[in-house]
Amino acid sequence: DVIQTNTYGANEAKLRMYGLENQVTKINRAAVKLAKASVTDKNAILGTIGGMKHIGAVTTTDMEREFMLLEQAGALLEEQVDGLLLETFYDEFELLHAVKVLRKQTNIPIVAQLALHEAGTTQNGNDVNEILKQFI
Secondary structure, three states: OOOOOOOOOHHHHHHHHHOOHHHHHHHEEEEEEEHHHOOOOOOEEEEEEEEEEOOEEEEHHHHHHHHHHHHHHHHHHOOOOOEEEEEEEOOOOHHHHHHHHHHHHHHOOEEEEEEEEEEEEEEEOEEEHHHOOOOO
């Protein structure tokens, strides 16, 4: 069985909306500890990371997103999650970049989920089959 951490929105940009932007590491590490305390050794823990490109009225730069991604993933990896779950990314290029950045940091499994606009088409209007080829 697999359990995921409750860290989908636990990045600097999303936590800033609540005045918690300086608590990214603490929140992510605590979430992994909570997940581990809730399962047996037979369960795998996936550290969950959500997309960051458009958060409310705020648009972040590539560099800002990469920093936030590494900050959040670093905390999850420090607590030794069994894999990373990149959940509900709406921008295929952000997701592809996140996978590439994280693959340089770790060899654990990475599950990458892309939310589609409609069957076979990404939010940016691209053919999903063409995008998937870039993940190989």
